[in-house]
Amino acid sequence: MMGKPESDAGTGDAPSAKLIIAAGETNPDLYYRTRFLTPDPYVFIEIGGRTTILVNDLEVDRAKKQARVDEILPTRSWEEALSKSGRPASTVNIVSSFLEERHISSVSVPFDFPVGYADGLSANGIRPVPLSGLFFPDRALKTREEARWIREVQVGVEEALWVVARILAESEVRDGFIYSGGIPFTSERAKSILKREMLERNLLAQHTIVAGGEQACDPHMEGSGPLPAHLPIVCDIFPKHEESRYFADMTRTLFKGPVSAAHKALYHAVLEAQEKAIALARPGIESKELHHAVVRSFEEAGHHTGLKNGRMEGFFHGTGHGVGLEIHEAPRVGRTGEILKPGHVITVEPGLYYPGQGGVRIEDMLYITETGAENLTTFPKDWGTVAIP
């Protein structure tokens, strides 16, 4: 799964208190710091390293069991006090009351903190200061335990892809298409098998890509219809674990039946570029060096990148991205980047896309260690594995 566009810088210098108002379910920063999942928003405040959450009655019991915070307070007491004083018992008023009690007049908030809450706090005399970059910088640096959770997801991804590879091995080629059990083997069928296999392992996969031939020239196209023989089939799989909430991300490009020399060369150009980038991955290097290595490798091999007939061809996405509680997170691995550190988990996923020929992408996930990088991906990428007779 290719990386995000460039991010924006926030503003201001940071107050020491931190505030998040969000659902544990949808806010990875909040979940990272509290390990407490909720479908609905709750309030998180950190003051001098001490963490407090304000939750409604419905969540108090579960919060006591699950939330890794120093203090759990029910919103009810403030609701009652506000109602008595004739002010609305809104989230903003509850948070403002709490912060006033603790003598806090400005708070750091995430870049994506809702502007509606921010305006409400300002009106109550509390200054919200959006932080640029990571709200909890440690989130980008995975512990060994977090790396194990990611690897656990990756094992499921690989087991699922083996099931599809085995079906391709047992299928046959007719009129340029792949047939399994006498009927065309489709993208939809392949994705359904991948998803079912992953679900058995508690992995939730959305937007899995199985795109063959021309479809793969658009790197985000998920693929549909009968899968072509002889042409590259891009399989990009990036589920999250329902319990740990961590993602993994892998792409393999498979072929069924005899393959032309040109397609074989395209595959090897991508593999060679990827291996050059992977060889550079270690703490202390700027991640953009990996991207530059890929770009250089494609240029040297004569693979053109740019507009052709109004459409981009060649290599026109970033080389990779961080993976963790989000499928795309820090650090970026592209034209811009940052210095790799022990604990970073990044993908390395160069690709080449040529309308008329098809697309190839190969993606591994690396864990940056004190001394180098561990490849968390073990699915082979040699020609003998991916070119299925």
Next chain:
Amino acid sequence: MMGKPESDAGTGDAPSAKLIIAAGETNPDLYYRTRFLTPDPYVFIEIGGRTTILVNDLEVDRAKKQARVDEILPTRSWEEALSKSGRPASTVNIVSSFLEERHISSVSVPFDFPVGYADGLSANGIRPVPLSGLFFPDRALKTREEARWIREVQVGVEEALWVVARILAESEVRDGFIYSGGIPFTSERAKSILKREMLERNLLAQHTIVAGGEQACDPHMEGSGPLPAHLPIVCDIFPKHEESRYFADMTRTLFKGPVSAAHKALYHAVLEAQEKAIALARPGIESKELHHAVVRSFEEAGHHTGLKNGRMEGFFHGTGHGVGLEIHEAPRVGRTGEILKPGHVITVEPGLYYPGQGGVRIEDMLYITETGAENLTTFPKDWGTVAIP
């Protein structure tokens, strides 16, 4: 699935231009208006009813095929112009350039618009005005087509629950627990079966609840371990369709083996309260009337609500919530509410929770029509169906 806490009001009067910067994947308002899903943020602007999106090169091709908007512009041209003028090619600067070209100096943004973007726009002389309430009010009013998509999800939910009900029918009771195939039938196994059945229908279910006995006293507890016989088992299932992105939401409380008179009475108290609320559902009524009917019904039947030994018991959540592209959306059905209109899809889900006894919740989904309400839920709730011998 129970409703959200009370929401906050936004501020200000609304400029006619509307702006969203978000990922199609995670922002239901954006997806509602464009029907274009992306993993990464893109820019949406509506000026005088005309819609424009600004997307990066990676998404242009797919946007042309899928996005239901009037204009699709690549961000590249502004990126180049900004770079030439020495300003960062940030999203905020691109949006500001676009708005300046169109002579727009203030924009309505959603309540949850990122404060970091809002501050950046302000610094560029564009005034963002957060809207309170619904950004696209029509989103709460489902067309007949949207109601069909929701019903399609609901059919899958019911088929999945029938599979579990059949297993309960074929299972036996030993030492107060349910056994299937000679081993204890667990919450985990039941949830796994539900999820697999739904996946076959392209339904993604998270946080499915199968909670028996004491566990169900916490309405959000998902449940774990061997399921008890004789006691209520709350099954709350609320998946979304991977393609249409619409949710459905149903709760049934099942029993296995002989049930005490007290538990049977508890079940019927909830069913009676639910039926009273459903009977009120029609356009023109305030949704809080449904909630009041439930509260009154429980009070009349002598079922106490309040704190006991520091813990809430009785009925302590809202009666329902809207369902659509989010599992919890407008309108609210609780202590506060709003006037029901044709097109609203709401849940009606009273429950009673008594530590020491267990919890019962029954939830249907209604489609408000011109003349009344259609029940989109067809899974029976009579005692003969839910009390499985």
